[in-house]
Amino acid sequence: MLKVVVLVSGGGTNLKALMDAIDDGSVKNARIVKVISNNPNAYALERAKDRGIETRVISPKDFESRGEFNNALLNELKDIAPDLIVLAGFMVVIPKEIVREFPMKIINIHPSLIPSFCGKGYYGLKVHEAALERGVKVTGATVHYVDEGTDTGPIILQKAVEVRAGDTPQVLQRRVMEEAEWKILPLAVNMIAGGEL
Numbered sequence: 001m002l003k004v005v006v007l008v009s010g011g012g013t014n015l016k017a018l019m020d021a022i023d024d025g026s027v028k029n030a031r032i033v034k035v036i037s038n039n040p041n042a043y044a045l046e047r048a049k050d051r052g053i054e055t056r057v058i059s060p061k062d063f064e065s066r067g068e069f070n071n072a073l074l075n076e077l078k079d080i081a082p083d084l085i086v087l088a089g090f091m092v093v094i095p096k097e098i099v100r101e102f103p104m105k106i107i108n109i110h111p112s113l114i115p116s117f118c119g120k121g122y123y124g125l126k127v128h129e130a131a132l133e134r135g136v137k138v139t140g141a142t143v144h145y146v147d148e149g150t151d152t153g154p155i156i157l158q159k160a161v162e163v164r165a166g167d168t169p170q171v172l173q174r175r176v177m178e179e180a181e182w183k184i185l186p187l188a189v190n191m192i193a194g195g196e197l
């Protein structure tokens with residue numbers, strides 16, 4: 001059974017998609033043992049609690065320096081000793097120490113087709129604003145392993161999504177989530193749990 005930790009910061013719709021897929025059996029052989037948030041107000045925490053999943057808040061505001069926060073996060077993860085760490089809308093850059101402790105054990109969902117609209121500064125709505133500004137006709141989402149760069153790790157899965165005339169960043173974000181993110185994130189976890197990767 002794959003021991004999974006999910007790191008979140010916000011609404012947690014990707015977390016929901018993963019929990020739903022585990023509950024309905026489309027993701028097999030995986031169990032979410034804990035959900036960790038840097039943001040105490042993340043709705044994702046409520047979603048986890050509703051399913052009886054343990055939660056923990058580790059906020060940078062509770063530490064004197066970034067280094068101390070990074071250490072607290074690293075120590076918490078070491079204690080749990082997960083097989084897989086899923087970044088599901090985690091708005092914190094994962095420090096090198098954590099990447100080195102868990103090589104090829106951290107995956108992230110990014111709301112574009114990497115290598116487009118990724119890297120420093122491309123997060124949340126900014127990704128979709130940039131895609132609309134550039135005028136691409138197809139965008140999508142990517143699940144990738146996390147390495148020491150920003151959105152540079154090996155790609156696991158991608159799914160394309162059509163951009164339509166009149167799309168706003170919000171409308172496009174929602175379509176990318178519904179048609180791509182909520183599908184490929186559980187799929188990637190299932191592949192890892194099934195030993196396909």
Ligand code: GRF
Pocket residue numbers: 008009010011012013014015044088089090109110111124177181
């Ligand atoms: C998603 O768009 C994801 O791709 C990005 O952050 C957003 C998280 O949304 N990394 P949610 O918290 O899963 O609803």
